[in-house]
Amino acid sequence: MAPLQKRALISLVLGLVWTALLVVLFIARGGVETFSSDATTRILLSALFVGMLLFTAFLGVPWKARSGRGVDVDERDIAILKRAPQVQLIAVMLTMAAWVIGLTEFYWEQGSMPITWPYLMMFSTLIASTLAQSLGVLIGYRRS
Amino acid sequence: MPDNTIRSSIRKLRFEHDEMTQEELARRVGCTRQTIISLEQGKYVPSLELAFRIARAFELTVEDVFEYRG
Numbered sequence: 001m002a003p004l005q006k007r008a009l010i011s012l013v014l015g016l017v018w019t020a021l022l023v024v025l026f027i028a029r030g031g032v033e034t035f036s037s038d039a040t041t042r043i044l045l046s047a048l049f050v051g052m053l054l055f056t057a058f059l060g061v062p063w064k065a066r067s068g069r070g071v072d073v074d075e076r077d078i079a080i081l082k083r084a085p086q087v088q089l090i091a092v093m094l095t096m097a098a099w100v101i102g103l104t105e106f107y108w109e110q111g112s113m114p115i116t117w118p119y120l121m122m123f124s125t126l127i128a129s130t131l132a133q134s135l136g137v138l139i140g141y142r143r144s
Numbered sequence: 145m146p147d148n149t150i151r152s153s154i155r156k157l158r159f160e161h162d163e164m165t166q167e168e169l170a171r172r173v174g175c176t177r178q179t180i181i182s183l184e185q186g187k188y189v190p191s192l193e194l195a196f197r198i199a200r201a202f203e204l205t206v207e208d209v210f211e212y213r214g
Contacts, residue, residue: 001178002176002178002179003176005178072176073176074174074175074176074179074194075175075179075190075191075193075194076175076176076178076179076182076188077176077179141178143187144182144187144188
């Protein structure tokens, strides 16, 4: 297994665990209602969310590798990294589509939705994007 | 990037050169062992630069190492 492939796999697994933890905490602390009214819950979940993004950005698939300056990557690794955003794009589009369709249908009658939802949309879209980057790298290794 | 139109003789050439390991070849040409494996399996088509470096490692020309079947 190539060093970058190993990092992507670890990043994906830890990212999924981290996401599951976020979801469990979100539900356990009362869901949307508490998230909206309780600042502590909002700060706690936001901190976990930012922690996950930082981990993925700097430890998962390192920025050095992305720029091609890492010592443990070669031209094939860089080619795979450059194709990974295709998977990210699909993941982001699907996540956004799911949110927009789901929320629109759910709040159709009311004509408006609670202000918290766009915040959660941002959370989940960024999480999907970071997980999809690792997934894209792993798919790239399978194909080349 | 599977591309079966380009075949390489890297595996054969390694064995003809004192059974050079994939690790040794990778070190000489400046890539990872996984890339050598991928090249041998015909899954990855190298850049011109890497192709020249591999050919040079065997003291051969690029055409001696890679074959285009287009």
